[in-house]
Amino acid sequence: MAAVDLTTHPGHLARRLQQAHHLLWNTMVSEETTSPQFAVLNALVAEPGLDQRTVGERVGLDRSTIAEVISRLDRRGLLGKVRDPQDGRRFLLRLTDEGLRAHRRLSMRAARMNQVFLAPLSADERTAFFDLLRRVADAAEGLRNPEPSGVAG
Amino acid sequence: MAAVDLTTHPGHLARRLQQAHHLLWNTMVSEETTSPQFAVLNALVAEPGLDQRTVGERVGLDRSTIAEVISRLDRRGLLGKVRDPQDGRRFLLRLTDEGLRAHRRLSMRAARMNQVFLAPLSADERTAFFDLLRRVADAAEGLRNPEPSGVAG
DNA sequence: GCCGGTTAATCAGCGCACTGAGTATTTCGG
DNA sequence: CCGAAATACTCAGTGCGCTGATTAACCGGC
Numbered sequence A, B: 001m002a003a004v005d006l007t008t009h010p011g012h013l014a015r016r017l018q019q020a021h022h023l024l025w026n027t028m029v030s031e032e033t034t035s036p037q038f039a040v041l042n043a044l045v046a047e048p049g050l051d052q053r054t055v056g057e058r059v060g061l062d063r064s065t066i067a068e069v070i071s072r073l074d075r076r077g078l079l080g081k082v083r084d085p086q087d088g089r090r091f092l093l094r095l096t097d098e099g100l101r102a103h104r105r106l107s108m109r110a111a112r113m114n115q116v117f118l119a120p121l122s123a124d125e126r127t128a129f130f131d132l133l134r135r136v137a138d139a140a141e142g143l144r145n146p147e148p149s150g151v152a153g
Numbered sequence C: 001g002c003c004g005g006t007t008a009a010t011c012a013g014c015g016c017a018c019t020g021a022g023t024a025t026t027t028c029g030g
Numbered sequence D: 001c002c003g004a005a006a007t008a009c010t011c012a013g014t015g016c017g018c019t020g021a022t023t024a025a026c027c028g029g030c
Helices: A010-028 A035-046 A052-059 A063-075 A097-117 A123-144 B010-028 B035-046 B052-059 B063-075 B097-117 B123-144
Strands: A079-084 A087-095 B079-084 B087-095
Touching (some): A010 A035, A010 B123, A035 A052, A035 A087, A035 A097, A052 A087, A097 B010, A123 B010, A123 B123, B010 B097, B035 B063, B035 B087, B063 B079
Antiparallel strands (some): B079 B087
């Protein structure tokens, strides 16, 4: 009766999109290294020596999740953790040679996968796709950390 | 060095979008009933008496996940499971009165939440947003179940 | 030097999401 | 009617993602 059309619910679409992506990633990129794990490798290629919390911030993962992801990458020898001598609470993270090789290999495969994933869209539509997703995600993330509401001091 | 820009990776954006949505759902719709749970309630409002597997198909969840979601809704008394007398393998699912009430309440709140979630987009952009997400998700899901490739059989 | 507040990381607990293996039931072929 | 294939569901195992509580380390004030 009063049932709703879920295809007009952005959350439902976002979940389906992510599931579809996960499946494609698994078949076209890697069965061992997941997309969030790749995001962490990528962050450490861009900025070696980051601590755990900051990596989480860069890739959008909370403290608990980033800890698990990093411990898996650590177990597999793709990165190394060392205590920050300046601050004993922190671990400084750095990719190993194998981690760097993995990142290179996965980057190329991920690029190919993205082509397949976005194949149904024209070039203009891809631009719009990125723009719309980014704007909605950014705005919703902004609701979480409300800026002091008054930059005009 | 060779680090990639994750904002051009649809999978990364999809994950961020879903996380942002989850957060907003939690604060604006319900802390007890998740968005996938609502999708199940909605499917059973539209088609009472479905079996577990078919519900999963409708909302896009695999056999294991749908089993857990349904068992939680069952424990909370929002739906009832009865063995299909015609086929002893199936459970027929039906919302309880409380399940129907929950669906009504959540529908209204979800509609309000969607307004907030999509606030950064104009009406035209929302249409484009839905269209682009649907097309990409549909296409990627299609890669999983390859149609017999030749309807003209 | 010590106290209190803050911060980085861990741990416990919940929920979503998948695969692969196993069980019970139905259905189809002989 | 019986055995084999198919089907619905369950269970074990892995991984992402969150919150709340805890622990260890830092940092400011006194």
